[in-house]
Amino acid sequence: MATDGTKGVVTLVCLTCGKEKYFTNDVPAAATCEQCGGTVFRTFTTPTEPDEAAIDALESQARSISYGDSSPDSTQGDARDLDLI
Numbered sequence: 001m002a003t004d005g006t007k008g009v010v011t012l013v014c015l016t017c018g019k020e021k022y023f024t025n026d027v028p029a030a031a032t033c034e035q036c037g038g039t040v041f042r043t044f045t046t047p048t049e050p051d052e053a054a055i056d057a058l059e060s061q062a063r064s065i066s067y068g069d070s071s072p073d074s075t076q077g078d079a080r081d082l083d084l085i
Helices: 051-060 076-081
Strands: 008-014 020-023 040-045
Touching: none
Parallel strands: none
Antiparallel strands: 008 020, 008 040
């Protein structure tokens, strides 16, 4: 975790089987996967308190969810393929 007091969740993902382990306090220096016994993990940190960077990222990725608004990355053919129209 960050030493500046920022709170968050650290996720360790086992590279062998994909099992996830979550930590909110101290992350152990060495971990073992309960499912496969693997010891190599990929680490992801997710802040749980909003900061300027997280707010900006959410705002830039947000899409309108008003009724009738179209998705900017979809076409009529995409909706037909999903049997939505």
